[in-house]
Amino acid sequence: MSPRTAAALRGQEGEPTLREHLLATAERLVAERGAAGLTVRDIAREAGVAAGVLYNHFADKEELLARALHAHAANAARAVGEVPAAGTGTVEDNLRALLRYAIAVHTAVLPAFAGAAAHPRVLERFTELLRGSAGGADLRAVLADYLRSEQRLGRVAAGARPEAVATMLVGTCHELVLPPLPTVPPTAAPADVPPELIDDLVATVIDGVRPR
Amino acid sequence: MSPRTAAALRGQEGEPTLREHLLATAERLVAERGAAGLTVRDIAREAGVAAGVLYNHFADKEELLARALHAHAANAARAVGEVPAAGTGTVEDNLRALLRYAIAVHTAVLPAFAGAAAHPRVLERFTELLRGSAGGADLRAVLADYLRSEQRLGRVAAGARPEAVATMLVGTCHELVLPPLPTVPPTAAPADVPPELIDDLVATVIDGVRPR
Amino acid sequence: MSPRTAAALRGQEGEPTLREHLLATAERLVAERGAAGLTVRDIAREAGVAAGVLYNHFADKEELLARALHAHAANAARAVGEVPAAGTGTVEDNLRALLRYAIAVHTAVLPAFAGAAAHPRVLERFTELLRGSAGGADLRAVLADYLRSEQRLGRVAAGARPEAVATMLVGTCHELVLPPLPTVPPTAAPADVPPELIDDLVATVIDGVRPR
Amino acid sequence: MSPRTAAALRGQEGEPTLREHLLATAERLVAERGAAGLTVRDIAREAGVAAGVLYNHFADKEELLARALHAHAANAARAVGEVPAAGTGTVEDNLRALLRYAIAVHTAVLPAFAGAAAHPRVLERFTELLRGSAGGADLRAVLADYLRSEQRLGRVAAGARPEAVATMLVGTCHELVLPPLPTVPPTAAPADVPPELIDDLVATVIDGVRPR
DNA sequence: GATGAATGAGAATTCATTCAT
DNA sequence: AATGAATGAATTCTCATTCAT
Numbered sequence: 001m002s003p004r005t006a007a008a009l010r011g012q013e014g015e016p017t018l019r020e021h022l023l024a025t026a027e028r029l030v031a032e033r034g035a036a037g038l039t040v041r042d043i044a045r046e047a048g049v050a051a052g053v054l055y056n057h058f059a060d061k062e063e064l065l066a067r068a069l070h071a072h073a074a075n076a077a078r079a080v081g082e083v084p085a086a087g088t089g090t091v092e093d094n095l096r097a098l099l100r101y102a103i104a105v106h107t108a109v110l111p112a113f114a115g116a117a118a119h120p121r122v123l124e125r126f127t128e129l130l131r132g133s134a135g136g137a138d139l140r141a142v143l144a145d146y147l148r149s150e151q152r153l154g155r156v157a158a159g160a161r162p163e164a165v166a167t168m169l170v171g172t173c174h175e176l177v178l179p180p181l182p183t184v185p186p187t188a189a190p191a192d193v194p195p196e197l198i199d200d201l202v203a204t205v206i207d208g209v210r211p212r
Numbered sequence: 213m214s215p216r217t218a219a220a221l222r223g224q225e226g227e228p229t230l231r232e233h234l235l236a237t238a239e240r241l242v243a244e245r246g247a248a249g250l251t252v253r254d255i256a257r258e259a260g261v262a263a264g265v266l267y268n269h270f271a272d273k274e275e276l277l278a279r280a281l282h283a284h285a286a287n288a289a290r291a292v293g294e295v296p297a298a299g300t301g302t303v304e305d306n307l308r309a310l311l312r313y314a315i316a317v318h319t320a321v322l323p324a325f326a327g328a329a330a331h332p333r334v335l336e337r338f339t340e341l342l343r344g345s346a347g348g349a350d351l352r353a354v355l356a357d358y359l360r361s362e363q364r365l366g367r368v369a370a371g372a373r374p375e376a377v378a379t380m381l382v383g384t385c386h387e388l389v390l391p392p393l394p395t396v397p398p399t400a401a402p403a404d405v406p407p408e409l410i411d412d413l414v415a416t417v418i419d420g421v422r423p424r
Numbered sequence: 425m426s427p428r429t430a431a432a433l434r435g436q437e438g439e440p441t442l443r444e445h446l447l448a449t450a451e452r453l454v455a456e457r458g459a460a461g462l463t464v465r466d467i468a469r470e471a472g473v474a475a476g477v478l479y480n481h482f483a484d485k486e487e488l489l490a491r492a493l494h495a496h497a498a499n500a501a502r503a504v505g506e507v508p509a510a511g512t513g514t515v516e517d518n519l520r521a522l523l524r525y526a527i528a529v530h531t532a533v534l535p536a537f538a539g540a541a542a543h544p545r546v547l548e549r550f551t552e553l554l555r556g557s558a559g560g561a562d563l564r565a566v567l568a569d570y571l572r573s574e575q576r577l578g579r580v581a582a583g584a585r586p587e588a589v590a591t592m593l594v595g596t597c598h599e600l601v602l603p604p605l606p607t608v609p610p611t612a613a614p615a616d617v618p619p620e621l622i623d624d625l626v627a628t629v630i631d632g633v634r635p636r
Numbered sequence: 637m638s639p640r641t642a643a644a645l646r647g648q649e650g651e652p653t654l655r656e657h658l659l660a661t662a663e664r665l666v667a668e669r670g671a672a673g674l675t676v677r678d679i680a681r682e683a684g685v686a687a688g689v690l691y692n693h694f695a696d697k698e699e700l701l702a703r704a705l706h707a708h709a710a711n712a713a714r715a716v717g718e719v720p721a722a723g724t725g726t727v728e729d730n731l732r733a734l735l736r737y738a739i740a741v742h743t744a745v746l747p748a749f750a751g752a753a754a755h756p757r758v759l760e761r762f763t764e765l766l767r768g769s770a771g772g773a774d775l776r777a778v779l780a781d782y783l784r785s786e787q788r789l790g791r792v793a794a795g796a797r798p799e800a801v802a803t804m805l806v807g808t809c810h811e812l813v814l815p816p817l818p819t820v821p822p823t824a825a826p827a828d829v830p831p832e833l834i835d836d837l838v839a840t841v842i843d844g845v846r847p848r
Numbered sequence: 849g850a851t852g853a854a855t856g857a858g859a860a861t862t863c864a865t866t867c868a869t
Numbered sequence: 870a871a872t873g874a875a876t877g878a879a880t881t882c883t884c885a886t887t888c889a890t
Contacts, residue, residue: 018849018850036329036330037330039883039884039885040884040885040886041884041885044852049850049851050850050851050852051851051852051853051885051886052850052851052852052853052886052887052888053849053850053851054886055885055886055887056849056850060885060886061885061886114326114329114330115329115330117246117248117326117327117329117330118248118249118327118329118330118331119248120248140387167384167387167388168380168381168383168384168387169380170383170387171380171382171383171384171385171386171387171388172379172380172383172384173383174383174386174387175352175379175380175382175383175386176379176383216866216867216868216869216872216873216874216875216876217868217869217874217875230874230875251858251859251860252859252860252861253858253859253860261875261876262875262876262877263860263861263876263877263878264861264862264863264875264876264877264878265874265875265876266861267860267861267862267863268873268874268875269874272860272861273859273860273861427851427852427853427854427888427889427890428851428852428853428854428855428887428888428889428890429853429854429889429890430853430854430855442853442854458753460753460754460755460756461754463879463880463881464880464881464882465879465880465881473854473855474854474855474856475855475856475857475881475882476854476855476856476857476882476883476884477853477854477855478882479881479882479883480852480853480854481853484881484882485880485881485882538750538753539753539754541672541750541751541753541754542672542673542750542751542753542754543754544672564811591808591811591812592804592805592807592808592811593804594807594811595804595806595807595808595809595810595811595812596803596804596807596808597807598807598810598811599776599803599804599806599807599810600803600807654870654871675862675863675864676863676864676865677863677864680873685871685872686871686872686873687864687865687872687873687874688865688866688867688871688872688873688874689870689871689872690865691864691865691866692870692871696864696865697864697865
């Protein structure tokens with residue numbers, strides 16, 4: 001006699017496990033409202049299951065939230081789509097595309113994390129998860145890799161510092177996405193960044209500020 | 213004629229009011245632990261006063277926290293000291309100094325704010341306080357001003373975009389300070405940024421990445 | 425499959441739900457001490473359950489109190505027993521019985537309500553409950569109905585005003601029951617009304633005060 | 637050197653003592669809002685004095701409230717004005733006037749008391765005050781006295797029961813004034829009693845309900 | 849395994865009262 | 870006597886977690 005199936009799962013296509021169902025629900029809620037005011041009851045109600053099940057699949061609320069954040073970040077990165085390949089098009093265009101991508105990822109992910117900042121242990125567990133997972137999620141690495149590739153192709157100055165540029169660009173994303181945060185709940189609006197600012201940022205990165 | 217003095221204040225040097233004492237206590241706690249798990253009882257106990265006094269001096273916990281954050285940010289900015297004047301020394305050195313300053317401010321301030329992200333209304337009140345106070349606290353403006361001044365002096369390219377550079381540099385501070393956050397409580401350690409990274413960032417800003 | 429049962433309920437006869445148990449406890453406390461100084465902890469302790477359960481079954485303290493008052497009033501009315509039918513016995517005897525009944529109901533109910541007067545919203549909710557429930561609880565209506573019936577039978581003057589008489593008699597109950605109120609907690613003693621006063625009241629209602 | 641005078645009293649005409657000033661303020665607040673949600677701070681603020689003075693003139697909040705209620709009741713009775721003298725006009729008119737008076741007094745006084753019902757000890761002290769004071773405030777006595785006088789004049793049946801009638805009429809006032817209570821804060825509106833009901837009540841009292 | 853009521857430790861806030869000045 | 874800040878117990882309500890069924 002196999003164990004009982006949660007009512008909410010019956011007749012579901014693909015027959016996800018309850019664990020996956022809970023994770024997906026938590027991920028959606030974290031994305032929608034941020035992790036701030038989320039209670040286990042909220043999650044259970046939204047998932048259509050009893051409040052207690054959670055503890056049959058996760059050690060506690062913290063583990064569930066950390067995994068939900070992780071999944072959310074991974075999905076956001078996946079949704080970004082393809083990153084321009086070094087050597088194609090112009091470097092300016094590619095950087096513009098990369099920056100737009102990075103802003104999109106941060107817009108999706110940061111509000112959820114901001115709410116989690118109050119739960120240190122959630123973030124700790126999240127970090128552990130990050131370490132364990134294959135990293136395509138690390139934007140900084142993606143940017144640095146791209147720059148190094150272009151460097152090898154001679155389309156970026158040999159003296160350029162890929163790591164520094166990547167740090168700057170990712171930091172810029174924080175800066176652009178976070179300010180609207182105080183107006184929580186997280187704005188669904190995609191952090192309205194004027195295209196000229198993108199152009200300016202890229203131009204700055206390309207040419208620097210030294211007079212010539 | 214004057215009413216009673218709080219036991220915790222008697223024999224205190226400088227004769228601070230209890231309001232100031234509470235504010236200072238809250239500021240210290242916010243700096244040490246972040247605003248996240250801070251309770252009014254924590255603050256009162258730490259201040260050595262009764263739990264209820266808080267409400268004789270502040271409308272509620274939110275007001276106290278917002279003011280504590282504000283004071284903390286102002287103090288951090290003050291501690292940073294003087295900002296190099298445009299036209300003196302070299303632009304590279306000045307930017308390096310500015311960046312070090314900005315990192316120091318963010319190191320002091322961000323962890324406290326990260327914890328407050330879960331309390332939207334605290335941040336709202338904080339923003340109001342910011343608007344009301346004389347602003348030297350806005351690092352982005354300070355950076356952009358400096359760059360514009362150097363631009364006028366011809367020591368920065370006429371085509372440079374001060375705003376974009378400022379955004380990048382401030383964003384870079386977030387990026388450099390935040391990652392250690394998951395290991396809350398905030399490390400007192402001042403965000404160990406290798407000097408070469410500073411050099412690299414500045415070099416990037418100065419020269420850009422275009423091959424020449 | 426079913427969730428846990430409250431410790432306080434195990435081995436209880438009749439297997440009441442905890443909701444009913446809480447309601448019964450609150451009703452008893454309201455009857456004994458009035459709704460005035462009643463705290464949620466009092467109720468929980470008296471019910472032998474954890475402080476928080478209350479909120480699993482009622483929106484808040486107010487809802488519980490309103491329902492407790494309602495149950496108390498309904499029970500008091502039920503305990504009063506049968507009301508004399510018009511046309512039987514003598515009108516004097518019937519009025520005497522009705523008055524005694526009314527006094528009994530008010531004795532049971534008024535002290536509880538007096539304490540609730542300070543909680544407007546409790547009373548509002550109580551009133552809503554009253555509207556929703558089948559009414560035998562409205563003593564004024566019962567009295568007026570009786571008088572109108574007797575009027576139709578010719579045993580009460582055609583010119584009599586049933587509504588006015590009913591108002592007077594119910595008001596008389598207030599007057600007789602309330603004075604002892606200041607000596608709260610409510611005396612369990614049933615408002616010791618001398619039988620001659622009952623006789624006098626009824627005689628007055630029957631004959632009026634006009635000289636003949 | 638005479639003791640300090642409260643700031644709020646200086647330049648006040650008649651130079652009332654602070655005790656009287658506090659009492660008057662409390663009385664007004666009790667009349668306006670009922671005794672329910674009244675805090676000592678409210679009273680002190682309204683009186684323009686420090687919160688602590690109260691305890692220099694009254695044992696505690698309860699004593700002040702009891703005295704305020706007492707004063708309020710006495711003033712309400714005084715405001716009622718003259719009561720018709722036995723032997724003048726018609727008995728019907730006089731009873732109508734008395735009833736109207738009684739309703740006015742209850743309208744003014746009951747809401748304040750309803751709020752005090754939650755504070756048993758306030759009412760106890762009030763009762764003690766009542767016992768100690770000359771009673772013109774006792775409406776029941778006024779009504780009974782009037783009826784006995786008319787009885788002696790032969791304008792009311794020798795067999796009538798003045799006490800019973802007085803009880804009924806005062807009770808009627810409760811009944812007429814209290815129902816609107818659930819809509820606290822106390823309605824300033826003077827308990828809108830239709831004149832025909834007054835007529836009906838008086839007619840009932842005069843003629844009784846016996847068919848003739 | 850799933851259920852969901854029960855648990856109980858806190859959280860923020862109020863307010864009568866005290867008391868040094 | 871007046872002041873009014875300090876005191877601290879008490880209040881309602883929330884919510885992560887447990888556990889009998």
